[in-house]
Amino acid sequence: MQQTQQKYEDLLTQNEDLQLRLDEAESIIEAIRNGEVDALIVKKDNEPQLYTLRSADHTYRVFIEKMHDGAITLNRQGIIVYCNSSFSDMLHIPISGLLGKQFLDIIPRAYRIAVRSLLEKAWHSDSKAEISFPGENRLLPVLLSLSRLEVDGGQSLSVIITDLSFQKEAQEQKKTLEQKDEFISIASHELKTPVTSIKGYIQLLRHSFKEEGNTRAEEMLGRADVQVNKLSKLISELLDVRKIENGQLQYNEESFDLAALVKEMVQELLSFSNTHDLCYTVEDNCMVYGDRHKISQVVSNLIENAIKYSPAKSQVIIDVSQADGKACCSVQDFGRGIRPEEQLKIFGRFYRVGGSLESTYSGMGLGLYISAAIIKKHHGKLTVESEYGKGSTFRFELPLM
Numbered sequence: 001m002q003q004t005q006q007k008y009e010d011l012l013t014q015n016e017d018l019q020l021r022l023d024e025a026e027s028i029i030e031a032i033r034n035g036e037v038d039a040l041i042v043k044k045d046n047e048p049q050l051y052t053l054r055s056a057d058h059t060y061r062v063f064i065e066k067m068h069d070g071a072i073t074l075n076r077q078g079i080i081v082y083c084n085s086s087f088s089d090m091l092h093i094p095i096s097g098l099l100g101k102q103f104l105d106i107i108p109r110a111y112r113i114a115v116r117s118l119l120e121k122a123w124h125s126d127s128k129a130e131i132s133f134p135g136e137n138r139l140l141p142v143l144l145s146l147s148r149l150e151v152d153g154g155q156s157l158s159v160i161i162t163d164l165s166f167q168k169e170a171q172e173q174k175k176t177l178e179q180k181d182e183f184i185s186i187a188s189h190e191l192k193t194p195v196t197s198i199k200g201y202i203q204l205l206r207h208s209f210k211e212e213g214n215t216r217a218e219e220m221l222g223r224a225d226v227q228v229n230k231l232s233k234l235i236s237e238l239l240d241v242r243k244i245e246n247g248q249l250q251y252n253e254e255s256f257d258l259a260a261l262v263k264e265m266v267q268e269l270l271s272f273s274n275t276h277d278l279c280y281t282v283e284d285n286c287m288v289y290g291d292r293h294k295i296s297q298v299v300s301n302l303i304e305n306a307i308k309y310s311p312a313k314s315q316v317i318i319d320v321s322q323a324d325g326k327a328c329c330s331v332q333d334f335g336r337g338i339r340p341e342e343q344l345k346i347f348g349r350f351y352r353v354g355g356s357l358e359s360t361y362s363g364m365g366l367g368l369y370i371s372a373a374i375i376k377k378h379h380g381k382l383t384v385e386s387e388y389g390k391g392s393t394f395r396f397e398l399p400l401m
Ligand code: ADP
Pocket: 301, 305, 306, 309, 333, 335, 336, 337, 338, 346, 351, 352, 353, 362, 363, 364, 365, 366, 367, 368, 369, 392
């Protein structure tokens, strides 16, 4: 009787154990059905073995199919056994026209020998080479990256084909820009000396005509002098840009009064120009530390722009004040103003606001770029507030000493 009782309890335990394993198996099957399992590790002869599920392969197949790079696999004989649609798109050949073909047959003749030895090498180690495929209107530069694949005991080569045209174009553009910069730099250097010398002769001649009392000739030379000054300003701007970019712009620092500097500049301007109504308010003693000449270059650029981009006789208000440990200089005009979308761009190199009017104003779009770089070097900030059609205020701040 006791034995029967024991057997009955053993059977119950076995039954519970089986029920547990059944539950576990059912939840695994459910997880596989839901695509939550990519691989199974199963113990075989006490050794763990990895089984990849078909559904997992599918994910990678879709990934390779969708990727931007071309991807193909070659068998031992160099025949294409798999090809994704990106590669077929690159060559404009349907996949059916590529599968089963010798890879070397689709390689342009000029590269065949090189690619043949690349293929041989790839069976031993990963290898890469740049070649070009004939495209629709032009050659398509690509990078071939080859590696050996070992799947289920068989061997094949994978070839990834990366389109390099975007990269090459960017390189070309960079090279052209560098050449342009180089040209500008040489040209401006070469122009500087003759322009300085012309300016010297103009001044000499002006002086001697004045002595002779030839006012007409003196006046004409005065006009020539104004134009030569513009030319020489453009040349210095070009040279400055080059120096800013190479970090070679020299700063001669000293302590100076920003208010006194601005006052001096405005008074000088007022003495020979009356095209605009220049007003200024300056707070005394705004001592800052920096390159006085370069800061004066910034102020003069802002005032010149205010004059250039606003109608004759309109007001230009120049203000120097101090607050919160900073000296602040602003130049306000009531001219054409700047659209919000242009307000950040105008500080860029060679940027000029487009439009039919722009060609009527001289300039190369460098003044604000240089000014912003100078102010930044002085640990300050150059900003603009503007309303299109109403006017603009340019403002810079410098730390007070
Ligand atoms: P530019 O030599 O062309 O004047 P800047 O770098 O000094 O070069 O200015 C860049 C552009 O910003 C100008 O071409 C102009 O369109 C715009 N701009 C600058 N200052 C003003 C201003 N006070 N009012 C309206 N537009 C301005």
